[in-house]
Amino acid sequence: MPLQIRSAAHFQRKRLMSFAAPAMILVYFIYIFVSFDIGGLAERANLDNARTLVSDAYSYKTHVTRDNRDGSVDVSIEGERKGRYAEGTGPAWVALGTDTLIDLGDDHVVTFGETQVTYDVPGYGMIVTEPGRSGVNAVFPAGELPDWINASKNRVTISTDAGRLTVTRNRSEVFRYSMGWELFFFTLDSPYHGMEFGRLVGHAFNGEAGAIWSEFWANKMWRHGDVAWALFETVLMAFLGTFGAAMVALPLGFLAAKNFTPLGGLRFAARRVFDFLRGVDGLIWTIVLSRAFGPGPLTGSLAILLTDTGSFGKMFSEALENVDSKQIEGITSTGAKPLQRYRFGVIPQITPVLLSQVLYYLESNTRSATIIGAITGGGIGLLLTQAINTQKDWEEVTYYIVLIILMVMMMDTFSGWLRRKLIKGDEGGH
Incomplete structure (x- = not known):
């Protein structure tokens, strides 16, 4: 009898939870609907402005x-x-x-x-x-x-x-x-403006290829040269910030690992430093550092470095705590010194994890560098912000967004290829 009573009570609790969980979710969505005034969104929306912005994206x-x-x-x-x-x-x-x-x-x-x-x-x-x-x-x-x-x-x-x-x-x-995007290739004052593609190719083969490229690259309306440099700055911010953080976080990770640092106070201090660095968002670090170093790619790189140092330090220390001690003991038995034990007994074990995380963060930071650049005054993010603020040339906004998407896709492809080459040793890509 007591067993039946317990079973019935257990069944009642499960049935109550099956109804309570959906009810709580429903209440939460009702709160969101009321709090954010979703019902008034249709009244606030301006469809004419939306149509104008969309048409500006593909026309001039x-x-x-x-x-x-x-x-x-x-x-x-x-x-x-x-x-x-x-x-x-x-x-x-x-x-x-x-x-x-x-x-x-x-x-x-x-x-x-x-x-x-x-x-x-x-x-x-x-x-x-x-x-x-x-x-x-x-x-x-x-x-x-x-x-x-x-x-x-x-x-x-x-x-x-x-x-x-x-x-x-x-x-x-x-x-x-x-x-279309008028004057995308050549401005009105260029001798090549309005020239048919066949004639343009003919001029290129007649020794004018350099002049044609210069007219395109120095286009005053679309500023292709400035845009290319801005993309390079964005990738550079992500690269310096990510790999700089990895180099700083690796030795600090040993301090936070229990099996490498027996002093609990030192481990505690190292872990709290990691918590502090990754607890402050990269955008906040950007604003703080911009007051010290001024606007520019360096500020964005340092902001990424600080945030990722905290994230990498936590991940690397956890990876170090899970290394196989037998491999370290084998290196020690040969008379290896401490640095040699770390180099040949520890680093090879954590390298796959290290590279995988670093390359993943490189992809993510390429996107983040766009937003950070808009605040620090560098990279493609600055050009995008300027184009949006003018509210005039939305085809340029579309151009920059397309380039950002292509940049992220290329970084994703490059990162995946590099990960296969370094971790799996897969030269054929299979």
């Missing part, structure tokens, strides 16, 4: 700008001086003259007149604006203004699928989206 804008004070017209890619067309020139869809006609496609036509700016919108009608000292006087077709028109006394903005027109007292600006 050509700006046609008129100074309403003197009537001068300027045409440039992304509105930048580095992408400006020469005076009096522009793309085929911009007809410069006394009246500048801008064909946005699908019968959308904007005209910069002497005093007026007009936009002929198919299916809606002609919009006439006249900027002046009193503001922007605008005349719209009869009826209520649609959502894609935003009009006030000093500004009129018309956004359609073909492009956008903004008119203020001092400036009128049209921009049109086009597919």
